[in-house]
Amino acid sequence: MTALRDEVRASYAFAERNFYLTRRTWAWEVSFLVYSVASALSITLIGVDQQSTKLVLSLMVGAIFWNYLSVVFGWIAETIAVERWEGTLEYTMMAPIRRSSRLIGQVAYAMVYGLIHTGLIFLVLLVFFRDLDLSRANPGTAFAFMALGSFSFVGVGIMAAILPLLYVERGAQMTFVVQSALLLVSGVYYPIEVLPGWMQVLAHLSPATYVLDGVRKGIIDGASVTDLWYDVWPLIVLGAFLIPFSLRSFGRAEAYAKRTGKLKRVG
């Protein structure tokens, strides 16, 4: 019990530290929020131009939930990059805590931050498109899919965090490749049916595909979670696979970094 308490406390330490960092860089946070709002608005206005309420809603969902997934993914993927930049990576690796505690703290903060960030964007969009008919929307479905999809994205994020661990110079930038690949194949702004056949196969391996489909059907059609079982079970399977797989992969990468001296501060 004491060991569990210590691990929870250690996880909290990482979440608290990230909160301190966010607080210290509040001006950047405000700028990033304005950028995200402008981005979501400009994409959603394409639907207005096409005079299609369904397209407006579809693009809005794509923009908002892609923002959430990007933020969660970004925080986790940058876990190592930021520590390497600050030179604290070796210190953190010496701490007497489990790898999972370290990552859980980072992930928990990323999810809370992502929810607040996305919630604010959603509010601005609702004000901007106040005439939109959301009477059929089922917010419970949207929330359920966000929560379910988060598990898979945590796994993908942890795997992306391996890149800055192994590639000292430009590992952080390399994580954008993963993010852009997900954006391309997951049907964020268009249906996956427009993709070439081989890309559609990849689309079915991306958790974002199921999250976006579920959220859209919840918001636009008012579908319930039980109506969307075909989107739910792939997310459960992907989450159940990706989290342990990513933790194990991260552990192997850490062992490799210790063998080759890549934890050392550079620059």
Added chain:
Amino acid sequence: MSIPPITVRSSPVPVAPGADGVAAALLVEHVSKAFRIGRGKPPVAAVSDVSMRLERGVIHGVLGANGSGKSTLIRLIAGLLTVDAGRVEIFGHDVVRDELKVKRLINRVSVDAAFFRKLSPMENLTFAARVYGLDVPTARKSIYAILERLNVGTDRVDRPVEQMSRGMQQKVAIARALLTSPVLLLLDEPTTGLDPRSKIDVQEFIEEIRATHDTTIVLTTHDLAEAERLCDDITVIDGGRVVITDTPAGLTSSASERLGRPATLWDVFMAYTGRSLDDDVVEGEGEGDR
């Protein structure tokens, strides 16, 4: 003013007895480490067949030129690098097999104080307190006490680390290490680059730790006067190999015999390594750049 007691470990240090029934504070046995520095090139040895045994409570100095393998040795002891051959034990616990136990026993201060620079010393040290499982309100009191002892004003505690001088940052790094009550403290050139006042503050603090805490210290340094002042024993390392280990008096005495005149630690270093402490070990000279 002495360092206030820091009540963070309620139970005695867990010690696994060695074969002789008494576990050394630190046991390094035939440890080697090499790195690949490029494709097609042979690995470069950074540490070769290094052995040392430290008893509890000593300050053990490791002297060597830049690139002689000091920091690699510290990283191997800290578990930040894995050994290619040999083994490292801390109070009888293997650094690889008993990783979490070992991590609870040690801490390290490196030559470059590493912090989240946007955060304050208090925020950085509170983070350390939590990950080491300390009671945070108690730890906060200790943080103020240790920083005050190191002449870091309380008005600096809540300002970003990036606004502090390097000397101040190094003091905060030492405070962070001591906060966790390590029984083995690895000090990797803790005074390099500090102004004379900060250097003296840190050296006095190290002496005080020895006098008041149950801490074994490994100290790597370039400063021979510092080594003579602080260390019970000194290992001279060159090209990743241990050249000689003895007390400071023993080292100067044996160098005197070789030179036929009174010797200083400087003479010792020159006599046993054939180089000055200010020299860099050049990569390709047969040894590593670490």
